Amino acid sequence: MSQYTDIAKRCLKDEAQAVLMQVEHLDENFDKVVNLILGCHGKVIITGVGKSGHIGAKIAATLSSTGTPSFFISPLDVFHGDLGVMTADDVVIAISNSGQTDELLRFVPYLLESKIPLVGISGNPDSLLAKYATYHIRVTVSGEACPLNLAPTSSTTATLAMGDALACALMEARDFKKRDFARFHPGGRLGHSLLLSARDVMRTNDLPVIPRDTRLGEALLRMSHGKLGLAVIVEDGQVRGILTDGDVRRAMERLQDKFFSVPVCEVMTKSPVCVSPDIKVNQITDLLGEKKIHAVMVVDERKRLLGIVDNFRCMI
Known part of the structure; x- marks a missing residue:
C-alpha cells in the first residue's frame, strides 16, 4: 500500500482518537452551557483567531441552521466598532486552543463589565480564558495529527466535534424536528421534500x-x-x-x-x-x-x- 495512504490512515486515526478523548473531558459545565444558551434572549456570538476562527464560523453556521441564532465575529473587528453588537442578552463563545490568545483576552474586560456571559472553549483548563469565562468547555488533545505536531489538526477537529455536540444537545432540548430544519433550508433537498x-x-x-x-x-x-x-x-x-x-x-x-x-x-x-x-x-x-x-x-x-x-x- 502507498506510503501516502499509510500517512492518511495515521492522520485519521489520530483525529478520531482526539475526538473520542473529549468524551472523558465532558463535565457539568457542558450542561450549564446548554442551559445558558437555552435561556439566551439574544444571539450566540462566536469568536476566535486563525484556525479557531474558521472552526468558530462553522459552529455558528451549524447552530443557526438548527434553531439557535448565531453568528461569527472576528476579534480583530471587535475593536473597530463591532463591540456594539454585543449586549447582555447575548452569549459569547470564545475559542482558543491555548486559552491565552491575546486578541480574545483583550475584550474580556468589556464582557465582564457589560455582564455578557462568556463561554470559553480551550485545551487548557488553567488558562486565562478558562479563568474569566462564565463556563469553560475543555477540548484537550494529546498532540496534533500533523507530522510536526504543529499545524492545528486534531485540536481543530475535536473542537468542531464539540461544537456539533453542543448543537445536537440544543436541538434535542428544543425538540427541533425535520420540519424545523427544512424551514431553515428551503433550497435543499430536505426542505424541498418537507x-x-x-x-x-x-x-x-x-x-x-x-x-x-x-x-x-x-x-x-x-x-x-x-x-x-x-x-x-x-x-x-x-x-x-x-x-x-x-x-x-x-x-x-x-x-x-x-x-x-x-x-x-x-x-x-x-x-x-x-x-x-x-x-x-x-x-x-x-x-x-x-x-x-x-x-x-x-x-x-x-x-x-x-x-x-x-x-x-x-x-x-
Whole structure:
C-alpha cells in the first residue's frame, strides 16, 4: 500500500482518537452551557483567531441552521466598532486552543463589565480564558495529527466535534424536528421534500390518459408519448386504473398474438395508488418506496385526475 495512504490512515486515526478523548473531558459545565444558551434572549456570538476562527464560523453556521441564532465575529473587528453588537442578552463563545490568545483576552474586560456571559472553549483548563469565562468547555488533545505536531489538526477537529455536540444537545432540548430544519433550508433537498406538496411538483400537462376500451397496441403508443412508463385509464372523469410497464410485460406473456387487440381494461391495474394534492413530497417518496412503484396519481375528492407525480418529480 502507498506510503501516502499509510500517512492518511495515521492522520485519521489520530483525529478520531482526539475526538473520542473529549468524551472523558465532558463535565457539568457542558450542561450549564446548554442551559445558558437555552435561556439566551439574544444571539450566540462566536469568536476566535486563525484556525479557531474558521472552526468558530462553522459552529455558528451549524447552530443557526438548527434553531439557535448565531453568528461569527472576528476579534480583530471587535475593536473597530463591532463591540456594539454585543449586549447582555447575548452569549459569547470564545475559542482558543491555548486559552491565552491575546486578541480574545483583550475584550474580556468589556464582557465582564457589560455582564455578557462568556463561554470559553480551550485545551487548557488553567488558562486565562478558562479563568474569566462564565463556563469553560475543555477540548484537550494529546498532540496534533500533523507530522510536526504543529499545524492545528486534531485540536481543530475535536473542537468542531464539540461544537456539533453542543448543537445536537440544543436541538434535542428544543425538540427541533425535520420540519424545523427544512424551514431553515428551503433550497435543499430536505426542505424541498418537507415543504412542497404534490400540487407543487405534479405533472399536469399532456397526461397519458386513455379510455378503458383502448386497444393495447394504441395504449403502448400513448405510454411512449407520455414518457412516464404508464397510462391512466379514465372513465366518466374518474381514475379507474393504470397501465404500467409491468402490466404490459405480463399481458404479452399471457396473450401473445392477441396482445395488440385486447382492450386495456382487461389487463390494467384496477386500484392504482392515488393521493391528495396536499400530501407532502417526502410522504410521496416514502409511499413510492413502500409500494415499490414509480408514480402516483394525484386526484381530487371525486377521484378526478389532477396530475401525476413520479420519482423524478420528487427530486426536482
